[in-house]
Amino acid sequence: MKKTLKMFVSFALILSMALSMVSCGGAGANGDGGKKELFILNFGDYMAEEAIEVFEKETGIRVHQDVFEANEEVIPVIESGTKYDVICISDYCIERMLDRDLLQPIDKSKVPNLSNINKDKLNLLSACDPGNAYAVPYFCGSMGIFFNKTKLDQINVPYPKSWKDLFNPALKGELIMQSSVRDLYTVALKMHGFSVNSVNKEELDICTEDFIKQKPYVQAYMTDQVKEKMLSGEAAIAPLTSGDVQYVYLEGGQDEYCFIVPEEGTQMFIDAWCIPKNAVNVDSAHMFIDYMCREDVAKLNAEYVGYETVNDKTPDEDFLFMKQIPGAYVDYSNGNFELERDVADAIRYYTDGYNRIKAS
Numbered sequence: 001m002k003k004t005l006k007m008f009v010s011f012a013l014i015l016s017m018a019l020s021m022v023s024c025g026g027a028g029a030n031g032d033g034g035k036k037e038l039f040i041l042n043f044g045d046y047m048a049e050e051a052i053e054v055f056e057k058e059t060g061i062r063v064h065q066d067v068f069e070a071n072e073e074v075i076p077v078i079e080s081g082t083k084y085d086v087i088c089i090s091d092y093c094i095e096r097m098l099d100r101d102l103l104q105p106i107d108k109s110k111v112p113n114l115s116n117i118n119k120d121k122l123n124l125l126s127a128c129d130p131g132n133a134y135a136v137p138y139f140c141g142s143m144g145i146f147f148n149k150t151k152l153d154q155i156n157v158p159y160p161k162s163w164k165d166l167f168n169p170a171l172k173g174e175l176i177m178q179s180s181v182r183d184l185y186t187v188a189l190k191m192h193g194f195s196v197n198s199v200n201k202e203e204l205d206i207c208t209e210d211f212i213k214q215k216p217y218v219q220a221y222m223t224d225q226v227k228e229k230m231l232s233g234e235a236a237i238a239p240l241t242s243g244d245v246q247y248v249y250l251e252g253g254q255d256e257y258c259f260i261v262p263e264e265g266t267q268m269f270i271d272a273w274c275i276p277k278n279a280v281n282v283d284s285a286h287m288f289i290d291y292m293c294r295e296d297v298a299k300l301n302a303e304y305v306g307y308e309t310v311n312d313k314t315p316d317e318d319f320l321f322m323k324q325i326p327g328a329y330v331d332y333s334n335g336n337f338e339l340e341r342d343v344a345d346a347i348r349y350y351t352d353g354y355n356r357i358k359a360s
Helices: 011-023 049-059 071-079 091-099 112-116 119-125 149-154 163-167 181-191 201-217 226-232 242-251 282-292 295-305 344-359
Strands: 037-043 062-068 086-090 136-148 175-178 218-222 237-241 257-261 266-276 329-331 337-339
Touching (some): 049 295, 071 086, 136 149, 136 163, 163 181, 163 201, 175 201
Parallel strands (some): 175 218, 257 329
Antiparallel strands (some): 136 237, 136 257, 136 266
């Protein structure tokens, strides 16, 4: 797997760009003498650069890609009026955007390579996108605990089996927690036997108090940078998603790392391509989504990104090949994987709780 780091566009910058583009007629306006263009909003480091280059050469369409770190950043950008043509978002964000009437249906006649997408993944995503009308799956994954065995041995901390093992004061200075609120709260919600999609304020308050008590021994809260901290040896342990785990494992000393799925279970997610309702270059958007479902392109992106492919035509031998290596992967969960769903207005309990944690 080949992986390179890119500079992330901050949410504040994206929003300022959005307002500028709205005043200039939107991101999708073909301003260069009618030149065909496509404006994409995607997670950072989530597509091989070669994939864009080949698409541009094959179609003559110039691609502009902005990136973000968390789903929660996307909706304000789209609601501001910015005209992105294609966006990549996760299951629960799809559900929320549909509720706000921000997406347009996919014309499946223009995406013949949709037949390559795994039917089980489509059925799973249909819980958030009824009839699979608005989203085409791209990757899927889950979250667990990733740790450096050597560093835990050095501080005499047992290897984790449970989410509660992340609340050990002996981890002070060696622990990184997620800054994405849904990923962060998954840790404590599953630890207590609650749903990762809880909308119960009392349950979320219990989790918030756990995180406030944990904070003195948390080195940092971050999302995309976690894998670099683990790779550099600056941290010993973190909740991490499966694709990022594979990146660190392949780039680092493979004897040192282990990934476990905690005994209480975890979340799983599906990221998918959608077309915003105010998109301008709709035909080009369909062309791009169909291209991303193509066998060779799916393979290229799977090798680059490291998450589990949803494309039946693409071999997935490399996905978490840690599973084949003794001591590198342990699943204690007994298959308890829960798809993330939209929590609607209850998201404020998550964000308010996270603000309390940061302010404590």
